[in-house]
Amino acid sequence: MLAQKAWRMIRTLIFTYLVSGVLLTALAFALYKFRLPESQITLGISGVYILSCFMGGFMAGKAMRSRKFLWGLLTGILYFAFLLIMSFLQDRTITADAVRLGTVFAMCSLSAMAGGMIS
Template structure:
């Protein structure tokens, strides 16, 4: 498959695009989590809805970041979206381990979370 006109090539260009896509995903996640927490604080919802809202916010954030990465890089878009989902998940896990929160999460949260990050990143890359 041919590269799109104006597609990013070279290692440094790809690193810049992936870093920008990751930052976009993190900013969208932060804004989404703040909005969700304010809504749940006002309404007083339970744990199940909070967990679902975390999944939804992260899926949307990684999806939009994957769209950006796939569009900017222009070739093998699904792989770059998948890579963005993996990078997002790994960095989030590293932050969780350093802060001491990973032990409380358990596999019931981690396995679906990694699958959602990888899947939404890949879908976003294909849509980009």
């Protein structure tokens, strides 16, 4: 039973990262095509986090069928943790300040929890 839930969560996270990849590719194309200012890029990246985590939380809620909001919340937390780990491995340091990290954590966890609640 536990292995089954772990596999469902892994599939959900893979789906969430695939959605992020597609949305970030579209954002990169918009940056190239329309020469967007940095403020719009930052807003777009925040939108990618929110939409990806929401969809991942929704999928987690559908897959788990009980305590959906907790599974959604876990999806958002794991998504953020993976982003943080990959960022650290790339630079060997965390360059963002605590406020930015807290904001991204809140966006990821709360939007994924909302997705789980709606599922």
